[in-house]
Amino acid sequence: MNPARGKRHLRRGATLLLLAIVSAISLTACLNDLTPQGRWSSPVSDGNYIYVGNLDGVLVRLDAVSHAFDANWIFPYELDGVRKKPVGLGAIYGAPVVRDGTVYAAGYTCTGSNCAGEVLAVSADNGEIAWNSGRATLETKLVGQVEPTDGGLLLVGTGPIDGKREPPGYLIAYSSDPIAGRRTQWRVPLDGEVWGDVAVDEASKTAYVGTGQGTLYAIDISEGDNPERIKWQFEADGAITGNVLFHDGAIYFGDLASNFYRVNPRSQSIDWQFSAEAWVWAEGVPDVEKGTIYVTTLGGHVYAINISSGDVIWSTRIDGEIIGRPLLFDRVRNDFTQRVLAVPSGNEDVHVLNVDDGQVIGTFPTDSAVKSAPVLIDDFVYIHTLDGDLKWYSSSDQVLQGCVALKDGGRCE
Amino acid sequence: MEFLGLIWDQGIMRPMINSLALLYHYLFLNYGLSIIAFTVFVRLLMIPLTIRQTNQMKKLQTLQPRMKAIQDKYRDKKDAESRRAQSSESMALYREAGVNPIGCLGPMVIQMPIWIGFYRAIIRTMPTTPEGMANLSASFYAWNPAGADVPFSRLFLGIDLADTVSQVYLPLNFVLPVLVGASMFITTKMTSTVAMDERQQSQQRIMMWMMPVMIGVFTYQFPAGLGIYILLSNIVGVLIQYFVGGKQPIELFGKLYLGTAETRAQAIAAKEDLAIKQLAESESEEEESTDDDSTSVHRQERTRGNRRRARNSRRRARRRRH
Incomplete structure (x- = not known):
């Protein structure tokens, strides 16, 4: 070959290779933005095991005492000989819920705007699907956790279903009965996607759910056919993406217009509204003893607010966004009990704040971002980090006690 | 980084x-x-x-x-x-x-x-x-x-x-x-x-x-x-x-679009100049090639291509003027 022509081909090849690399990088970045990652799922315990959704969207469990990973109890899976091979849903954001020997969770993934989600009901005994009628798949986003009710319903908020754009969201009620289960009892169309957990007031048989269009819905969950289940609705200033909390007869939630609200369900109006300095995502944490509710923002702000008046008692700020619900617990150290708030940071670590003044008095070192809620189980604080590990710490001195990689039960890096 | x-x-x-x-x-x-x-x-x-x-x-x-x-x-x-x-x-x-x-x-x-x-x-x-x-x-x-x-x-x-x-x-x-x-x-x-x-x-x-x-x-x-x-x-x-x-004209598939009368005329003239230069060049290359027995087939083909293009371009320019 002519050497000049060879060089020319080489140059042309190099240019094309460069273009391909740039395109691949852009495409990868794009896919990361469009694909749900999950890893916000908090652990939950039934006394014997600790359940959590892992980074692939698989429900896994650990022994609550030995912390041994149970490789025989994973869901969803497919059999590879006699071995269970995990086949994840993609992403699980909500915490699993254990009720009457069944573990409920929801997860999904999307390719472009085509989403595939599934509501899981798995037997705690054998790790198999608990519903006789099979698996409950839905072409939608399932971000919030599944909320069981005393009336035998499983409530879950969704995005638009079956590839349609309208309505943009639903509240769906399944039956939790193993025989009737999976069948939709009813579904209520909403004005936006639901990303947060549903709050339930069993006394008034009402579920409260917020949408991305900023509407808080009060929905009748009583038995029987009721064509008009929406009792009332309340318009917030911004999108409601986090959880709605029902506590002591009032509804608490934040929005992306940087507000935090206390709404009275009887009068269907605001008791008070607090303007934060950034978007409010995480659920508020009420402290009954102190008459306070702790509110956090994606800007890292933490506010202690008088739960009756909405007045700020103190405020502070940590590094990183706060997405997971902070953990309020009594830290016992040398026979001295101190009430503290463990606040997960989107940068790394979970910071321990004195609830009297908001001073940082300790840290659970995680070496990774935390977007799940820390949970206290038997004197250990469990933290699911964004890199996919479950770490547990002594609640008294924040010393790391153990760690397991939730993907396969292996050692943490 | x-x-x-x-x-x-x-x-x-x-x-x-x-x-x-x-x-x-x-x-x-x-x-x-x-x-x-x-x-x-x-x-x-x-x-x-x-x-x-x-x-x-x-x-x-x-x-x-x-x-x-x-x-x-x-x-x-x-x-x-x-x-x-x-x-x-x-x-x-x-x-x-x-x-x-x-x-x-x-x-x-x-x-x-x-x-x-x-x-x-x-x-x-x-x-x-x-x-x-x-x-x-x-x-x-x-x-x-x-x-x-x-x-x-x-x-x-x-x-x-x-x-x-x-x-x-x-x-x-x-x-x-x-x-x-x-x-x-x-x-x-x-x-x-x-x-x-x-x-x-x-x-x-x-x-x-x-x-x-x-x-x-x-x-x-x-x-x-x-x-x-x-x-x-x-x-x-x-x-x-x-x-x-x-306001230069845009040439698409051999035709000129937009542009003013003046810029169109300039574009046609420039094209003609180029065609003439290419023709002259190819002819001089051809002369060289008769003197030099080692001239490659590749160059002859290129020369023929240049001449053909130059002729075509001249023809198109003439047609446009008429």
Whole structure:
């Protein structure tokens, strides 16, 4: 070959290779933005095991005492000989819920705007699907956790279903009965996607759910056919993406217009509204003893607010966004009990704040971002980090006690 | 690397996200209008660069015969010293004319980060995942009132701007990539200089087709918002280039479009000149080839090709004049 022509081909090849690399990088970045990652799922315990959704969207469990990973109890899976091979849903954001020997969770993934989600009901005994009628798949986003009710319903908020754009969201009620289960009892169309957990007031048989269009819905969950289940609705200033909390007869939630609200369900109006300095995502944490509710923002702000008046008692700020619900617990150290708030940071670590003044008095070192809620189980604080590990710490001195990689039960890096 | 990331985020992404969001806030909460306004704004901002590019192109064009002479002088000298001498003579020529040989790439180089940034900005301002939404919070300046408008409405003319073009309704999902490719072709055509020799011409032809086809194919998988941006950016770019470049006619598939009578006549004359030069060159090469038995078949073919093209070009020019 002519050497000049060879060089020319080489140059042309190099240019094309460069273009391909740039395109691949852009495409990868794009896919990361469009694909749900999950890893916000908090652990939950039934006394014997600790359940959590892992980074692939698989429900896994650990022994609550030995912390041994149970490789025989994973869901969803497919059999590879006699071995269970995990086949994840993609992403699980909500915490699993254990009720009457069944573990409920929801997860999904999307390719472009085509989403595939599934509501899981798995037997705690054998790790198999608990519903006789099979698996409950839905072409939608399932971000919030599944909320069981005393009336035998499983409530879950969704995005638009079956590839349609309208309505943009639903509240769906399944039956939790193993025989009737999976069948939709009813579904209520909403004005936006639901990303947060549903709050339930069993006394008034009402579920409260917020949408991305900023509407808080009060929905009748009583038995029987009721064509008009929406009792009332309340318009917030911004999108409601986090959880709605029902506590002591009032509804608490934040929005992306940087507000935090206390709404009275009887009068269907605001008791008070607090303007934060950034978007409010995480659920508020009420402290009954102190008459306070702790509110956090994606800007890292933490506010202690008088739960009756909405007045700020103190405020502070940590590094990183706060997405997971902070953990309020009594830290016992040398026979001295101190009430503290463990606040997960989107940068790394979970910071321990004195609830009297908001001073940082300790840290659970995680070496990774935390977007799940820390949970206290038997004197250990469990933290699911964004890199996919479950770490547990002594609640008294924040010393790391153990760690397991939730993907396969292996050692943490 | 971290520093570059910081510059990228704070210097390009954040201003872009906030500008788009602010435009959305003031343009009737319509993201499509916000993209259109942003595109026009960016293109207007780049007018000084476009003027500079056009001037550089014109100067490069006038230097072409002298560059060709240098190339001819060193055609058969392949040793390192001759190459160095050729390079320094070329650079001296550029210096003398006040031309930066890669200066005309300036707007393109500046446009690339804007494109990539815009691509990322569209995806980031219309998040479809919880983490995307949470991350968006950190991108807003505290004073930006648009933060409270999130999530932005993504519909424009019935298109979900966050969807990939492939997911847009028929026939727009195919029409948009074709329009993007075609507009890119015209832009490339308008901003390319006329190459003097065969090798440069063939490279230019490849680039002229390769880029638009590639961008058109990529557009099929781009978010619709970005597709609209690229199309609009090309259209505005063509308009600006047309007026800044002195209303030069655009030659497409052998025909001239737009331009004034004067610029059209100039273009025809320039084409004729080039054709004559190429013919003269090929004839002199042919003479050389009869003297030199070692002339390759490749060169003969090239010479025949040049003569054929020159004849065709002369014929077309004659027809246009009649």
